[in-house]
Amino acid sequence: MNLHTLPALTVLSDNVTIVEKDGVKIVRVIHEKATAGIALHGGHVVSFQPKGQDDLIWMSEQANFNGEAALRGGIPICWPWFGRIAAPAHGFARNSQWTLVEHRENEQGVIVSLGLEQNESTLAVWPHKFQARLNVEIAETLKVTLEVVNTDDKAWTFSGALHTYLNVGDIRETKTTGMGAEYIDGLQDAKVCQGGDSLVLTDTIDRVYTQPESVIAVNDEKLQRTLLVENQGHNSAVLWNPWAEGAQGMGDMQDDGYLTMLCVESTLHAPSIETGKTLQPGECHQLTTSLAVK
Ligand code: TA6
Numbered sequence: 001m002n003l004h005t006l007p008a009l010t011v012l013s014d015n016v017t018i019v020e021k022d023g024v025k026i027v028r029v030i031h032e033k034a035t036a037g038i039a040l041h042g043g044h045v046v047s048f049q050p051k052g053q054d055d056l057i058w059m060s061e062q063a064n065f066n067g068e069a070a071l072r073g074g075i076p077i078c079w080p081w082f083g084r085i086a087a088p089a090h091g092f093a094r095n096s097q098w099t100l101v102e103h104r105e106n107e108q109g110v111i112v113s114l115g116l117e118q119n120e121s122t123l124a125v126w127p128h129k130f131q132a133r134l135n136v137e138i139a140e141t142l143k144v145t146l147e148v149v150n151t152d153d154k155a156w157t158f159s160g161a162l163h164t165y166l167n168v169g170d171i172r173e174t175k176t177t178g179m180g181a182e183y184i185d186g187l188q189d190a191k192v193c194q195g196g197d198s199l200v201l202t203d204t205i206d207r208v209y210t211q212p213e214s215v216i217a218v219n220d221e222k223l224q225r226t227l228l229v230e231n232q233g234h235n236s237a238v239l240w241n242p243w244a245e246g247a248q249g250m251g252d253m254q255d256d257g258y259l260t261m262l263c264v265e266s267t268l269h270a271p272s273i274e275t276g277k278t279l280q281p282g283e284c285h286q287l288t289t290s291l292a293v294k
Contacts, residue, residue: 001046001047001055001057001059003026003030003036003046003047004030004035006019007019008028009025012103013105014105015030015031015105016028016112017030021039021065022065023066024039024041024065024066024067024071025040026038026040026046027040029112029138031109031138032051033108033109033138033140034050034138034140034142035047036048036049036110036138038114039065039071039074040097040098040099040100041067041096041097041098042071042093042095042096042098043077043094043114043116043132044071044074044076045075045142045144046059046071046074047074048291050140050293051140053293055167056142056166056167056293057073057165057167058073058074058165058166058167058168058260058261059071059074060252060253060254061257062253063252064252068095069095069252070090070094071094072250072252072253073261074165075163075164075165076090076094076163077093077134077160077162078091078160078163079094079146079148079158079160080092080093080126080128080156080159080160081159081160082159082161082267082269083159083269085159085270085271085272085273086125086126086273088125091160092121092126093116093160094163096116096122098115098116098134099114099115099116101113101114101115109137109139109140110139111136112135112136112138113135113136114134114136115131115133115134116134117130117131128150128152128156129151130148130149130150130152131148131149131151132148132149133146133148133149134147135147140292141291142290143288143289144288144290145287145288146286146287146288147284147285148279148284148287149283150279150281150283151281154281155278155280157273157275157276157277157279158268158279158285159267159268159270159277160268161266161267161269161287162265162266162267162288162289163263163265164229164263164265164291165263166218166227166261166262166263166264167260168222168260168261168262170221170222170259171259171261171262172200172201172259173200173220173222174201174219174220174221175199175200175218175219176198176200176201176217176218176264177199177213177217178197178213178216179197179209179212179216179237180197180209180237181194181195181196181197182194183195183209184236184269185206185207186207186208186240187204187205187206190271199239201243201262204242204243204245205239205243206238207238207240208238208267209238209239210235210236210269214230214231215229216228216230216264217294218262218264226294228291228292229289229290229291230289230290231266231290232286232288233266233285233287234266235268236268236269237265237266237267239262239265240262241258241261241262241263242258244256244258246258265289266288268285
């Protein structure tokens with residue numbers, strides 16, 4: 001996504017500016033090491049481009065920057081649940097307005113922190129108090145950490161994902177390794193399956209891999225690079241591509257959009273709200289994903 005042409009609203013420092021795309025404010029970072037954008041709507045990373053590289057992040061040309069829909073592409077924050085186990089799908093965080101808490105920078109890069117707490121509309125769908133902090137570290141690599149704290153006086157359970165859309169040259173010439181052998185297949189009623197951990201996709205895929213390696217490698221023949229994805233605080237990694245028919249069925253993805261994207265997600269998966277991870281009052285959890293080019 002080209003951040004350079006967006007009108008600047010506020011200059012916060014030499015490297016950090018608030019810009020706007022349609023109705024959505026974006027924290028834009030232009031640093032010696034990389035450029036990046038984080039939309040306050042959704043706390044959504046929309047771009048990460050290390051110096052001399054194509055963007056590592058895919059954004060749909062048809063994403064709705066209207067401040068109402070979740071953005072298609074980028075790194076959606078799925079929380080406090082992952083998937084369609086409750087409504088709205090993937091939780092409310094990706095469709096909430098986050099606040100810029102702080103930004104810090106030095107010659108290595110910039111850290112941008114956003115915050116979200118319960119409000120009337122989150123309490124209406126999930127009756128719990130929480131404090132969420134999204135730390136986005138922009139340097140030669142990108143590190144995104146979602147930290148959630150239980151600020152309520154009783155325990156609650158949650159799941160979630162950092163639903164990264166990677167930008168690839170051509171999905172048909174992209175090989176993913178390190179997913180691990182076992183997966184829950186979203187296309188076969190959550191059947192548990194075994195398979196090789198190295199894949200070149202030829203069709204739609206929607207899998208929760210339960211034993212991923214610590215580093216997942218996405219080898220992109222066309223762009224001549226390998227993207228490395230390293231996750232923490234997760235219990236699985238999701239691989240998703242809607243392929244041609246899926247893309248055609250989505251109003252916010254161009255028909256051929258599936259050819260240049262691959263979701264590799266840092267996921268805390270649970271089959272229901274009740275079976276998610278439990279946090280007692282005062283406890284916190286961090287879910288992280290890091291992206292690098294080899
Ligand atoms: O992470 C994979 C997935 O849960 C798929 O099942 C697919 O629907 C995708 O997310 C996108 O979901 P969304 O609600 O953004 O359309």
